[in-house]
Amino acid sequence: MAPFTQKTGLMLTRIWALVIKEFLALLQDKKSRFVLIVPPLIQLIVFGYAATFDLNHIPYAIYNEDSGFASRELLGHFQGSPDFQQVAVIEKEGQIAPLVNDQKALLVLHIGPRFTSDLLLHHPSPVQVIIDGRNSNTANLALNDVNSIFLSFDTNWAADHNWGGFPVQLAITSWFNPNLLSRWFIVPGIIALLTLVITLLVTGLSVAREREQGTFDQLLVTPMTPAEILIGKAIPGLVIGFLEGGFIALVAVLWFHVPFMGSLSALILGLFLFLLAAIGVGLMISSLALTQQQGLLGVFLFLVPAIILSGFATPIANMPELVQDLTYANPMRYFLIIVRGVFLEGDGVSLLWPQYWPLILIALVSMISASWLFRYRI
Amino acid sequence: MVGSPLQFLDVAKKFKRSKGEVQALQRLSFHLAYGQIIGLLGPDGAGKSTLMRMAAGLLLPDSGQVLVFGIDTFSPDNRIQSQIGFMPQRFGLYEDLTVQENLDLYSDLQGLNKEESQKRQQELLALTALDPFSKRYARALSGGMKQKLGLACALLRSPRLLLLDEPTVGVDPIARRELWEIIKALKEEGTTILISTAYFDEVERCDEVILLHEGQLLGQKTPGEFLSPLSNHTYLVNRKDSSRRQLQEELRFRQGVIDARIFTEGVRVLCMDLQIHPASGENWVPVPPTFEDAFVSLLGQKNVLADSPELPTRILPRHEINPEVVIEVNELKHFFGTFEAVKGVSFQVRKGQIFGLLGANGAGKTTTFRMLCGLLPVSAGILRVAGVDMRRASTSARALMGYVSQKFSLYGNLSCNQNLSFFSAAYGLKGKERRQRIDCALQEFQLSDYRDVNTDDLPLGIKQRLALACALLHDPLILFLDEPTSGVDPLARREFWQRVNGLAEGGVTILITTHFMDEAEYCDNLVLMSRGEVLAQGSPVEIRSKARNDVCSQPSMEDAFIYLIQEHEAVIRRFS
Amino acid sequence: MNSQRLRGLIRKEFLQILRDPSAIAIAFVMPVFLLLLFGYGVSLDSKHVNIAVVVDHPTPETSSFLGSLQQSPYFNPIQYPSIRIARQAVMSHHVDGIIWLRSDFSRNLLQKKLAPVGLIVNGVDANNARILEGYIQGVWQNWMNQRALDSKSPLLAPLQGQIRIWFNPALRSQDYLVPGLIAIIMTLIGALLTALVVAREWERGTMEALMASPVTMGEILVGKLVPYFIMGMGGMLLSVAMALFLFKVPLVGSFWVLLLFSTLFLLAALGMGLLISSVARNQFVAGQIAIIVTFLPAFILSGFIFDIRSTPLPIQVITHLFAARYFVASLQTLFLAGDIWPILLWNGLALIIMALFFLGVTWRRSHKRLD
The missing domain is CATH 3.40.50.300 (P-loop containing nucleotide triphosphate hydrolases)
Structure with a gap:
């Protein structure tokens, strides 16, 4: 027993030394300390506000050829809605195009001259909506808002003017996010986004840099085993990732008021496994690279698709099959489901198991290949 | 002395480092004569590279003036650069270009027209014997060939002043010999050459030597003038019954001996005065002084070594000696x-x-x-x-095993102490033993003054000491x-x-x-x-x-x- | 500027690019790879969404409605026997929502009573949920209109919205995402190409040798800019070709205006890369800065995917600091709407200012001295 404990003791000393050294190397230098701490915090706040799909104050213009009260009532619905903001009233057909082209108005409501009289005769009456489709998503959402205003006008009109039985409506309930705030969706995603970036910055160049400066050889001639080097290099990323990830999660709850419904342990376990997977990938890229430049390119080539194809902004389900299959190798995909599940859906550990094990698998595969590459990549 | 190829007038230069400032050159004045080979010699951190870069106009003096052919380096035009050739320490070659392409690039930069450049390139390729390799990538050249190519690039416009910053570092003896052949040929053509070097045999080939120490000029003389005060101060010592190494250890600490070095034939001794101190059984034979003797006698007293007579002791292991x-x-x-x-x-x-x-x-x-x-x-x-x-x-x-690599690979943004702590623990030292070994190392290798200095900011010699200390921590x-x-x-x-x-x-x-x-x-x-x-x-x-x-x-x-x-x-x- | 020296530098840079496969990979392989991956991968158009359908009491009406759901390309309805099981399916992310036709559905429908069809959506992805709601509303209204036509009763709703969607009538999200993607990819490429190349010269000691020759700093900078500009334009044209022929995004505006804007943007992006590179002087820091200031801001703050008009005012102000913003706006307009000068002028002016700023600062910072 004694030699065994002595051996582990030695091992722990060596790993501890490497951890201390990595921290010093990362945090002692003013520039790199700054890079690791300040930009993520700024980005957290800026992106938290910037990354939104929610439309408010949709700029619209009115082209009303009808002088009757029905058109005024319809316009009243628009003017009363906080979602819409009237920017212009126009009198000629020709004025529509410049307004839309120059993005002064997202949509133009065109009410024909016979609007009120048609309605009073119980004829369904057309209203033209011209909408700028350049940003298809914005156009889509604006159309939804227009439709719901139309619907409420219809309901009122039908009730007041004896239009007869009004058709069955949809009663819509949204679970987990009743007001459909996209911030609730995006801000937890930012936890994953920034944690991934930081972890890759910490680990992605660490081996390549030592290789270029020759210190990696120095490390390899010590009695340290590749596993010890791996652990020593992983711990700083883990600690920094945990601190920043935890902090961002706190900001999400306290500043952005995203509800936290699920279990804290499920989130912690998820963050831990996600960090392991990200560190593994980072160290693998880094030990594959012979120079820092290659390391940097590698980080970029992993980071960019990992973020865009993670479901952070656009749903994975919308991707073609082949691309969807690719996302199974992306640790961020799983972590996004975990954070959003824990924050909004109130998930616990047991429900998230299908997300945990792929992360463990990615971490294992990448770390084992990284430690093999330490010695055999020359 | 208007029109001297290179003239320094009361030049001072400071650099900012992470902690404080470093005075690289102070009140330096000298001038070079036409058509000579001038050697620049001095310990690490003496300011040799700074001097070279200032001469090339790449650095400007904080005070004083640097004149190249009478032109102040402050002047904004590039008249200076078109008269000098400069080879930086790492040769300044594009490794992913071929020999020919490197030459073409510098011909264009020097503004040579096609015929001129072709003619000159032919000459230089012949001179450097790189002719057969003109299609080879620079990175595939050996160190010696790279150095010759670097030189050729600096020579394209037949500069009137050639600045070579440690051109022979890491280059094998054959290549060194070839380089000196070229330098001599250039001198024949009337080029003034300023070369910084760490090799004493090279210094002895120069017409004049500038000795620099801590940014100050210690002397500008011909090699002979440096040597003459030392005649009859140098001896070769032998003793039958002991090894050269033991003899050297003994002689080093003897009264009046400045320096003792091991040679194949025996131990070379440099004495302070003319009196000889032979002990019994020793055979002292006078030998002519070399430049190394001059260097040691001029700088040796300032060297820390002289103050620490019992150098390698505690940290150094005592293993049994046997023919295993x-x-x-x-x-x-x-x-x-x-x-x-x-x-x-x-x-x-x-x-x-x-x-x-x-x-x-x-x-x-x-x-x-x-x-x-x-x-x-x-x-x-x-x-x-x-x-x-x-x-x-x-x-x-x-x-x-202990290992010191070519580049003294230490963690540049960690301090001496942090490097020592890391390597001691990496070799499994713990607790009291570890602290003791680190303290010993700091003392034995005289690193205490530098314990909190980042390794990147250390002079090369100190880095090397630290690297050796790190490699010896675990005995x-x-x-x-x-x-x-x-x-x-x-x-x-x-x-x-x-x-x-x-x-x-x-x-x-x-x-x-x-x-x-x-x-x-x-x-x-x-x-x-x-x-x-x-x-x-x-x-x-x-x-x-x-x-x-x-x-x-x-x-x-x-x-x-x-x-x-x-x-x-x-x-x-x-x-x- | 001495043309011979400049020629020499440019030739050198090209030779280095040719020798170093990574530069070619960045300029030509990366745009193709990223555009393919993202052009197909990034889409806001949900299709074949799994949706649970719970029918409490099957009738001819419910099966007719189910039929029209099935015909819709947007849905993949899956029948669940009870609302309880359907809820579990939502929790485990098997379906994105539930359509619940209660037992009184047919009766109320025939009596024209308000018989709500229950729609429950998973609102976690709020945007997707909204789009889903819109789709279901659409299916529902179509079905109702169809029923009204079949039964020859007058159309029911008073308002008949006639929607005219300009520029992108089918609201294909690819049509607006792909031009934005080009901007993002070019931001990456521009910064990556140049951020490392000047830092590399410092690190390898070749800068010292260059400076000791009669070359001027302006020549060194132009010598860097020209080759990478040409490379970047190559990548740009490749991306545009892919957008037009592979993703079938229409180009309404003129090609020459597109070329002009690409030039302006590339100058700004390369200028930023050169600036990073000359500030950092080592590849490690240059790389870190490039990651932080290029990709994420271009992704989130450019209007590529998140509409800038929806963000709070302070954020809108911040977005003006990023060249990608102007390029994304110009590209979306050029591709989909045409040469609309009021928009283009303003964005073009901003790009010119940014390019001048970055190149100017780089030029001013670069002295032909080592310290």
């Missing part, structure tokens, strides 16, 4: 792809030996060395270090030193060798590679490699005797090196 074989290499091979970099090398190293690995650039010595340390896998053959087969259990062997049985003195100034080199000698006395086995042939003399045994093969093996005397022929009756180590390698290459050429 510590490193055994048999038919060792290494392949990079299909290229056989090491072709069946065999040798043995005994305990307490200093074993040298010599060879031209690209001879396969670094590859061999890396296999010995366990950094490269062995392709074929037997390799045992301390009785452990490196092909299987290299981890256990690594605990017995290794075998020490691997890969070109540990490349680029280090002469004083630091001597200090280094004193430590290494002390270690060998203590029973540590030392394996070393070097380009300095005088260092080869310190070794007990040598292996000379070329193109992956062993050319010669034996003690320095044995190796030198192999080169003895009609032309050269007393070949120096350098002569032997050049002779053996050229002969080998001639054989290869004959058979291919």
Whole structure:
């Protein structure tokens, strides 16, 4: 027993030394300390506000050829809605195009001259909506808002003017996010986004840099085993990732008021496994690279698709099959489901198991290949 | 003195470092005469590179004036740059361009027209013997060839002033000799050449020498003038019953002795005054002084070594000395792809030996060395270090080894103390023992003043000391030193060798590679490699005797090196 | 500027690019790879969404409605026997929502009573949920209109919205995402190409040798700019070709205006890369800065995917600091709407200012001295 404990003791000393050294190397230098701490915090706040799909104050213009009260009532619905903001009233057909082209108005409501009289005769009456489709998503959402205003006008009109039985409506309930705030969706995603970036910055160049400066050889001639080097290099990323990830999660709850419904342990376990997977990938890229430049390119080539194809902004389900299959190798995909599940859906550990094990698998595969590459990549 | 090729008037220059400022040059004034070769010599951090860069107009003085052919370097136009040729320390070549393309680029930058440039390039290619390699990528050239190409690029416009910043660092003796042939030819053409160097034999070839120390001018004289005060101060000492190393240790601390160095023929001594202090059994023979003696006598007193008489003691291990074989290499091979970099090398190293690995650039010595340390896998053959087969259990062997790499690879943004702490723990030292060893190391290697300085900001000589200290923390049985003195100034080199000698006395086995042939003399045994093969093996005397022929009756180590390698290459050429 | 020296530098840079496969990979392989991956991968158009359908009491009406759901390309309805099981399916992310036809559905429908069809959506992805709601509303209204036509009763709703969607009538999200993607990819490429190349010269010591020759700093900068500009334009044209021929995004505006804007943007992006590079002087820091200031801001703050008009005012102000913003706006307009000068002028002016700023600062910072 004694030699065994002595051996582990030695091992722990060596790993501890490497951890201390990595921290010093990362945090002692003013520039790199700054890079690791300040930009993520700024980005957290800026992106938290910037990354939104929610439309408010949709700029619209009115082209009303009808002088009757029905058109005024319809316009009243628009003017009363906080979602819409009237920017212009126009009198000629020709004025529509410049307004839309120059993005002064997202949509133009065109009410024909016979609007009120048609309605009073119980004829369904057309209203033209011209909408700028350049940003298809914005156009889509604006159309939804227009439709719901139309619907409420219809309901009122039908009730007041004896239009007869009004058709069955949809009663819509949204679970987990009743007001459909996209911030609730995006801000937890930012936890994953920034944690991934930081972890890759910490680990992605660490081996390549030592290789270029020759210190990696120095490390390899010590009695340290590749596993010890791996652990020593992983711990700083883990600690920094945990601190920043935890902090961002706190900001999400306290500043952005995203509800936290699920279990804290499920989130912690998820963050831990996600960090392991990200560190593994980072160290693998880094030990594959012979120079820092290659390391940097590698980080970029992993980071960019990992973020865009993670479901952070656009749903994975919308991707073609082949691309969807690719996302199974992306640790961020799983972590996004975990954070959003824990924050909004109130998930616990047991429900998230299908997300945990792929992360463990990615971490294992990448770390084992990284430690093999330490010695055999020359 | 208007129109001197280079004139410094009361020049001062400071640099900002992470902690405080460094005064690189202070109140420096000198001027160069036309058409001479001027050597620039000084320890690390003396300001040699700063001086060179200021002469090229790349740095501006904080105060004072630098005039190149009478033009102030402050002047914004590029008249200066079109009259000088400058070769920076790393040659400034584009490694991914061919020899021809590098030349073309610099011809364009120098504004040569097509005919001029073609003619000049032909001349230079012939001069540097790079003709056959014009299509080769610069990165595929050997160190010596790179240096010649760098020189050719600096020479395209036949500069009137040529500045060479340590052009011979890390270059083998053959290439050095060739470079000096070129420099002499340039002098014939009337070019003024300022060359900074760490080699004393090179300094002796200069017309005039500028000695720089801590940013100040110590002297500007001809080599002869530097040497003349030292005549009759130098001796070669021998004693029958003791080894050269023991004798040197004794002589070094004797009253009136400034310096004692090991030579094959005995120990060279430099005395303070004309009185001789022979002890019984010693044989003192007067020898002519060399520039190294002059350098030591001018700078030696300022050297810290002089104040610490009992240098290597506590930290240095005392291993039993016996003729046990510590490193055994048999038919060792290494392949990079299909290229056989090491072709069946065999040798043995005994305990307490200093074993040298010599060879031209690209001879396969670094590859061999890396296999010995366990950094490269062995392709074929037997390799045992301390009785452990490196092909299987290299981890256990690594605990017995210390390693100092070519670039003194330390963590640049960590302080001395942090580096020592890290490496001590990486070798498994703990608690009180660890603290003691670190304290010892700081003391023994005189690093206490630098304990909180970031390694990046240290002069090269101190870095080398720290690297050695880090490698010795765990009391290794075998020490691997890969070109540990490349680029280090002469004083630091001597200090280094004193430590290494002390270690060998203590029973540590030392394996070393070097380009300095005088260092080869310190070794007990040598292996000379070329193109992956062993050319010669034996003690320095044995190796030198192999080169003895009609032309050269007393070949120096350098002569032997050049002779053996050229002969080998001639054989290869004959058979291919 | 001395043309011979400049020629020499440019030739050198090209030779280095040719020798170093990574530069070619960055300029030509990366745009193709990223555009393919993202062009197909990034889409806001949900299709074949799994949706649970719970029918409490099957009738001819429910099966007719189910039929029209099935015909819709947007849905993949899956029948669940009870609302309880359907809820579990939502929790485990098997379906994105539930359509619940209660037992009184047919009766209320025939009596024209308000018989709500229950729609429950998973609102975690709020945007997707909204789009889903819109789709279901659409299916529902179509079905109702169809029923009204079949039964020859007058159309029921008073308002008949006639929607005219300009520029992108089918609201294909690819049509607006792909031009934005080009901007993002070019931001990456521009910064990556140049951020490392000047830092590399410092690190390898070749800068020192260059400076000791009669070359001027302006020549060194132009010598860097021209080759990477040409490379970047190559990548740009490749991306545009892919957008037009592979993703079938229409180009309504003129090609020459597109070329002009690409030039302006590339100058700004390369200028930023050169600035990073000359500030950092080492590849490690240059790389870190490039990651932080290029990709994420271009992704989130450019209007590529998140509409800038929806963000709070302070954020809108911040977005003006990033060249990608102007390029994304110009590209979306050029591709989909045409040469609309009021928009283009303003964005073009901003790009010119940014390019001048970055190149100017780089030029001013670069002295031909080592300290």
